[in-house]
Amino acid sequence: MRPDARIGDIDALRGLALLLILLVNIAFFASGYPFQLVHDPADNGFDRTVSLAVELLFAMKAYLLFSFLFGYSFTLQLESAARQGVEFTRRFRRRLLGLFVLGALHAVLLFQGDILTTYALLGLVLLAARRIQPRTALIAAAWIVGIIAFFIGVAAVLGATLVPDQAAAIEAGARSTAALQGGLGDVIGEHLRSLPAMLGTLLVQGPLALSAFLVGLAAGKRRMLADLPSHASLLRWAERVGYPVGLAGATVFAIGGGTDNVTGLMVSVITAPFLAAAYASTALRLFQRRSRIAHTLAAAGRMSLSNYLGQSLAGVLIFTGVGAGLAGRTSPAQAVLIALAVYAVQVALSVWWVRRFRYGPVEWLLRAWTNRERPAMRR
Secondary structure, eight states, X not given: OOHHHHHHHHHHHHHHHHHHHHHHHHHHHHOSSGGGTOOOTTOOHHHXXXXXXXXXXXXXXXXXXXXXXXXXXXXXXXXXHHHHTOOXXXXXXXXXXXXXXXXXXXXXXXXXXXXXXXXXXXXXXXXXXXXXXXXXXXXXXXXXXXXXXXXXXXHHHTTOOSOSOHHHHHHHHHHHHHHHTSOHHHHHHHHHHHHHHHHHHHHHHHHHHHHHHHHHHHHHHTTTTTXXXXXXXXXXXXXXXXXXXXXXXXXXXXXXXXXXXXXXXXXXXXXXXXXXXXXXXXXHHHHHHOHHHHXXXXXXXXXXXXXXXXXXXXXXXXXXXXXXXOTTSSOHHHHHHHHHHHHHHHHHHHHHHHXXXXXXXXXXXXXXXXXXXXXXXXX
């Protein structure tokens, strides 16, 4: 398979991951209650069913898929630097610094649920582990998941809960929603107030993202996506095992109340990687049969950083008082439809953009900072 075809499959998978991430994140723009791990009291049964479905299918899976691709792409960057004979370590550190700054600005101005700062910090670990053997990387990833699940399990046995006072959480959700309906100062203030809670969430998400980094690193070293037909049996096995195991764990997670259920969270930590792997396998097999779908999604994936930040900008303009002010006035089902519409626009714009330009706008900026040069933008 040609190198550009290999990268096209990776970009297409990254483009799909963007959709899954948006479907999860849109709820946090539409209302202040999800950050408090409670439902809006105004939600009816259908609203809660939609929220349950999103949690069951996508929560804790979307960012694992994106993290896997981060680790895999890291190996491609290593190969590219070796072919070009350029120094890699210093450039990659500059890239991580630029990513951290973008993430910090993103967290304050647009979305406090930013993952870029976490990726930037964990990228240093990935850099230190770049010479690790694939088997060792997989074992380390399994240990990380097992340790996190163990500590969450201990917390569950001890009766810990993430929402000790439901009434106080609902009251905080109402205040958060009101802040999102305000102006830019109110929105930024709400983001800053939410950051400590997000740091607590990252105590789980961070190690799990690192485990996915390591799996992606191992897959990249084995060039598993370089020749998908030769790994068809592995993809089918990932589907046969991943869907039943992953969906069973997701059901426990979602029915138990989602991320406010400690036991469900423990089960999901163990099973979410299986479902994420099943999604990736199905998508990759589809891309082999439907190249047009892969080509379209690859356009969005090639400028994933711009699109990720663009999703947050769209969320601010649609839901907060800075723009249309729909926060607190949009049901979960309506929020999902808005997410699909935003993604469709992004894909169309991405296809138009990549035909004319080499990089997405934010990708160009990060590349210029990383390489200390002004890259050619137009094709």
